[in-house]
Amino acid sequence: MKYASFTAADGSATWGVIEEGRAFDLGPSGAGLAPSLRAAVEQGLFGAVTAGQYQAAPARPEDGIGFLPAITDPGKIICIGVNYRTHQEESGKTGQTAPTVFTRFADTQMGHRAPAVMPASTTKFDYEGEMALVIGREAWHVAEEEAWDYIAGYGAYNDFSVRDWQKAASQWIPGKNFPSTGAFGPYLVPAADLGGVNRLTLETRVNGETRQKASVADLYFPIPQLIAYVTGFTRLSPGDVIVTGTPGGVGLFWGEGGLLADGDVVEVEITGLGTLANTVERER
Incomplete structure (x- = not known):
């Protein structure tokens, strides 16, 4: 499964799963599972999100999102x-x-x-x-x-x-x-x-x-x-x-x-x- 950090439709930073050309928003502007991909790693969500969780989230075409660094805020x-x-x-x-x-x-x-x-x-x-x-x-x-x-x-x-x-x-x-x-x-x-x-x-x-x-x-x-x-x-x-x-x-x-x-x-x-x-x- 591919995860990414990207901009939401309102321009805010979010993260989610990328599958078959679609970006599923799991961040604050979407399913709200965690505030960032780094937080998802911290909380043990990264790699553990189920198909039911991400497929129920708001989605946009991958071609239309603005990619952010995969981890936007690493401590080091x-x-x-x-x-x-x-x-x-x-x-x-x-x-x-x-x-x-x-x-x-x-x-x-x-x-x-x-x-x-x-x-x-x-x-x-x-x-x-x-x-x-x-x-x-x-x-x-x-x-x-x-x-x-x-x-x-x-x-x-x-x-x-x-x-x-x-x-x-x-x-x-x-x-x-x-x-x-x-x-x-x-x-x-x-x-x-x-x-x-x-x-x-x-x-x-x-x-x-x-x-x-x-x-x-x-x-x-x-x-x-x-x-x-x-x-x-x-x-x-x-x-x-x-x-x-x-x-x-x-x-x-x-x-x-x-x-x-x-x-x-x-x-x-x-x-x-x-x-x-x-x-x-x-x-x-």
Whole structure:
């Protein structure tokens, strides 16, 4: 089953189930099951909504809704850098002994079909197709062998990056936190519905051209190790997000014309999670 956050008919934020081209409103403007998708995760509703519950809710065509970030208000967004060998090799960052971790702020996110805003202060705007996971319960000092039990669901992510700001110093946070540069969605799929994620394929396309393609099984630090590492230094709560890393093929290393320009359409497609699409819009 696919869940999403989106705008209601009155423009307010809501969430619900997407099925057969229809968006069923389970939020405050609809069935009122929970105020947000994050709250649904907290309350144990995510992945447990029955057909009777969502089919009785108000529905609109999926094509007519405005998608919001799958989790609009995560308490924490933890991003993992250079976590595929192909990206390590192209960037010269091989031989890692621990994950590279940085943070993204919740208010920098946007949804499927929303513009990816290239800041006026850069000419080095880039894409990073990734898979994100959402934490389902309080997590602190989680053992690797128990890590899968803490995941509520998965979605596609595009960690758009402002490379000159990112590389100006050793800390990456400035280049990863401009407004409307963290695309998340269109859907959040329950972990139980998806099964093993190592069989999934991630593909990033720019104007229809494949730039990145990798199996999730190629993660250098696999998901259980990431959860164990992150919860070794910070508590995670339901609705918190871990963005697991991007494969080789980012625009910075693609060659001439690899970086993004105004009007480019970037798609991140992951098996079973749908296709996240955003058009680059230069800041005016």
